[in-house]
Amino acid sequence: MLSLQRNVALGALALTIALAVLGAFVPEWILYTCALVLAKGLVVLGLCLLLRMNLVSFGQGLYYCAGAYICGLVSQMGISDAFFLTFLAALGSAVVGLILGLFLSGYRSVFFAMFNLALSMILYGVLLKSISLGGSDGVGVAAPTYLGYAPDGEMRLYVFFVFALAVAGASSVFAFLYTKSEMGLASASVKDCEIRLEYLGLSVRYLIIFNFVIASTLAGIGGALVAMVSGHIIPELAYWTTSGEFVFITVLSGPNGILSAFGATAVFETIRLVAGQNMPNSWQMLLGSFLLLSILFMPNGISGLFRRAKAPKPDAVGEGINND
Amino acid sequence: MIEALEARGLKKAFNGVKAADDVSVVIRSGEIVSLIGANGAGKTTFVNMVTGYLKPDSGTILSQGREITGLKPREITRLGVCRSFQIPQVFNDLSLEENLLVAVNVALKGAARSHSPLRNAGNRNARQMADEILVRFKLEDYRHNRANEVSGGTRKLLDVGMATISHPRVLLLDEPTSGVASNEKFAFMDVVMNALADEEVAVMFIEHDMDIVRRYAHRVIVFHEGRVLADGATEDALNQDDVKRYVTGSAA
Amino acid sequence: MDIAFAIFADGIIYGAWLFLVAIGLTLVFGVMKILNVAHGALYAIGAYAAATLVNSSFFGQIEGMAVLIVMLAGAVIAALLLGPFLERVLLRLFYERDEIVLLLVTFGLSLILEDLIKLIWGVYSHYVPGPYALFGDVEIGPLFYVGYDFFIVGLAVVVGLGTYLVLNRTNVGKVVQSVIHDDEISRAMGINVARVYLGAFTFGVFLATLAGAFTAPMIAITPTIGVNAIILSFAVVVIGGLGSIQGAAIGALVVGLSRASAINLWPEAELFVIYAVMSLVLLVRPEGLFGQIQQRKI
Structure with missing residues (x-):
């Protein structure tokens, strides 16, 4: 279905260009927030792939933080090219994801969540005490350049925004095609019935590792983007509450959307920005209630709202018997 | 001639209880064999050992002359021994078509590593097979209905259909008619048997309903307390005295 | 030698405290299969409740050991106010759902409770300094310990043994065990599973508030103590095996001794050690030291 791939790529390109143009006319703080949303949305996108398999990682901050530190530390060495740094962060977090995924793929449910959490806390503990890596103060990140082009002044943020937009757009196209692909469909069926997959001849473990590596890579890219836009990285990127935040947004998004991953991130950041300023001691309460309500009423998140509208009516084919 | 399936001296005990005690069975391609016996007689244990869910304590299992004892379910499946389940093992959240597409892609591509992360799962070729x-x-x-929206019988058909896609040499059906409404059982089995008619496959099914057994099985293997009590042409086996006494309960 | 003893004593003291904090978490998981992320926030609420009572003008005049009773009362009141309400009104809505969904629900709940704490008690620190000196100092060789620390060790032993005995030696315990084993069969046998859930969750909340109440004298009570407590409790219960009381005890000692070793020998590795041990246990024995795996039937 080449036409599908072409259509999606063209659609994403059009959307990216439209947003890039729009970005030229908004105030700096909005642009900054948008860049943040794109970065974090990538992490969420990866978690959506895992959620499709009913896997929730309470330690995605590990790869996010790894990507950010790779980007930051390499930029300290005087290499500031955004493309190269992002690539390096993606590669690094993919390798970490692959190595850890080999072990993690044997775990499900709360054990998967907790193992990820433990691993991310190890990184947090190490970074916090490593003087050479900045300890609890973290590390500064040099302003990025783009294939030799070094924007300055007001242009700096805008150019970065366009860069982040391009990265997020490309990742989204890949993620979309992936979810529709042979591998993607097989992965989506893991949560329903691992036994059937094994009895079809597929290794569930392989599928989980594959998705895990994609998720880690996306988290690493997100981390690199955050490092570049904020200009500073700290161990808290690996702390479990950071991961919890990503899980929160992922649940809000639901597993089946691409745009919804970024949409949910935007909602989250907006609530934090607006509510955090106006009611600093109760915005988490607002978020928590929001989460409970969405789990209760939108079991498939924002993406589920659109999906349900498209699904055909369940006709008179008798009552579904849920045997699991 | 190489047998579709051959089990030699299978033994399996759970906490001292013998679920399989020296079970030896040979099945040829094209045969339709019913496995009968009371609950706990060892039928499902036998199927689970053949398909790799359980590892026998001793004994060997061969399929087309290849030893498959102790292999993983997915390895055994790839060697042409497939199964359906008492409780349908299907993907509840996917549509029936998507369920089959997953199976089709496996049949076309084999192991997960050969699946493409970009090529559409519903490409024309795959869709045709589904x-x-x-x-x-x-x-x-x-x-287009999700698997958890359809009736128990439909889910069972889907389960068997998914097991059939890769043209297995041996197909084991674990209680295919359990969960199917009693007035639909014959219609259900007709669909299954017609669907399998053109396949070059040995079919084994576990069944409690003797009417179904008489109507569809060429041959019956009777299990009792982990042993094979009788093995022969359907009527011959069902008419043995000890089979009547222990299993079908129709002894005078 | 002194170092070895210091590690041992610190480890026991810290481990006892960890056990006190984590036992409710493992109990609730054992009975209800809910990994309650809000356990930490409930612990914090226990600490605030105790502080509020002890520092109130009415109870403030109470002196001596009776203060401990006031703290206990704080824990009981907080648990009775929150436990039944949360179980009946909130969690009940999600019982049909997956284990992981319930984890997310309690995660949302923890966010809500954290802000509730800020709204009720503010963001500044609260203190309950009095009771910490109740038991004086204890001198062991060249080392000094605060007597209250040993009171915590005693409390942990009492709470742990008490819970264990109730579960294993009483009729109520048998009913709960049966629900732990299989809630559907229990229901079929006529056991009121809803009531067991209500009781177990409320008791789990009480264990959290109890731990908070008796930790209060040792710390500055701030809204973040819950987050720190839950993350440590996770390590304890995962190491021990989710749902196992004995496991939590062993897990608490393992974490306590590892942390004490790190602090005495290699201070930089404090956090690292705890979570490295947790990962190692998950790797070698995924079900935890005392956990059980269930094979799925097909």
Whole structure:
């Protein structure tokens, strides 16, 4: 279905260009927030792939933080090219994801969540005490350049925004095609019935590792983007509450959307920005209630709202018997 | 001639209880064999050992002359020994068509590592194969329904259909008619047997309903307390005295 | 030698405290299969409740050991106010759902409770300094310990043994065990599973508030103590095996001794050690030291 791939790529390109143009006319703080949303949305996108398999990682901050530190530390060495740094962060977090995924793929449910959490806390503990890596103060990140082009002044943020937009757009196209692909469909069926997959001849473990590596890579890219836009990285990127935040947004998004991953991130950041300023001691309460309500009423998140509208009516084919 | 399936001296005990005690069975391609016996007689244990869910304590299992004892379920499946389940093992959240597409892609591509992360799972070729199974198992009407929306019988058909896609040499059906409404059992089995008619496959099914057994099985293997009590042409086996006494309960 | 003893004593003291904090978490998981992320926030609420009572003008005049009773009362009141309400009104809505969904629900709940704490008690620190000196100092060789620390060790032993005995030696315990084993069969046998859930969750909340109440004298009570407590409790219960009381005890000692070793020998590795041990246990024995795996039937 080449036409599908072409259509999606063209659609994403059009959307990216439209947003890039729009970005030229908004105030700096909005642009900054948008860049943040794109970065974090990538992490969420990866978690959506895992959620499709009913896997929730309470330690995605590990790869996010790894990507950010790779980007930051390499930029300290005087290499500031955004493309190269992002690539390096993606590669690094993919390798970490692959190595850890080999072990993690044997775990499900709360054990998967907790193992990820433990691993991310190890990184947090190490970074916090490593003087050479900045300890609890973290590390500064040099302003990025783009294939030799070094924007300055007001242009700096805008150019970065366009860069982040391009990265997020490309990742989204890949993620979309992936979810529709042979591998993607097989992965989506893991949560329903691992036994059937094994009895079809597929290794569930392989599928989980594959998705895990994609998720880690996306988290690493997100981390690199955050490092570049904020200009500073700290161990808290690996702390479990950071991961919890990503899980929160992922649940809000639901597993089946691409745009919804970024949409949910935007909602989250907006609530934090607006509510955090106006009611600093109760915005988490607002978020928590929001989460409970969405789990209760939108079991498939924002993406589920659109999906349900498209699904055909369940006709008179008798009552579904849920045997699991 | 190489047998589709051959089990030699299978033994399996759970906490001292013998679920399989020296079970030896040979099945040839094209045969339709019913496994009968009371609950706990060892039928499912036998199927689980053959398909790799359980590892026998001793004994060997061969399929087309190849030893498959102790292999993983997915390895055994790839060697042409497939199964359906008492409780249908299908993907509840996917449509029936998507369920079959997963199976089709496995049949076409083999192991997960050969699956493409970019090529559309519903490409024309794959869709055609899924269509063909939908038609053969009379599931066309429900193709867009999710598996958890359809009746128990439909899910069972889907389960068997998924096991059939890769053209297995041995197909084991674990209580295919359990969960199917009693007045639909014959219609259900007709669909299954017609769908399998053109396959070059040895079919084994576990069954409690003797009417079904008489109507569809060429041969019956009777299990009792982990042993094979009788093995022969359907009527011969069902007419043995000890089979009547212990299993079918129709002894005078 | 002194170092070895210091590690041992610190480890026991810290481990006892960890056990006190984590036992409710493992109990609730054992009975209800809910990994309650809000356990930490409930612990914090226990600490605030105790502080509020002890520092109130009415109870403030109470002196001596009776203060401990006031703290206990704080824990009981907080648990009775929150436990039944949360179980009946909130969690009940999600019982049909997956284990992981319930984890997310309690995660949302923890966010809500954290802000509730800020709204009720503010963001500044609260203190309950009095009771910490109740038991004086204890001198062991060249080392000094605060007597209250040993009171915590005693409390942990009492709470742990008490819970264990109730579960294993009483009729109520048998009913709960049966629900732990299989809630559907229990229901079929006529056991009121809803009531067991209500009781177990409320008791789990009480164990959290109890731990908070008796930790209060040792710390500055701030809204973040819950987050720190839950993350440590996770390590304890995962190491021990989710749902196992004995496991939590062993897990608490393992974490306590590892942390004490790190602090005495290699201070930089404090956090690292705890979570490295947790990962190692998950790797070698995924079900935890005392956990059980269930094979799925097909």
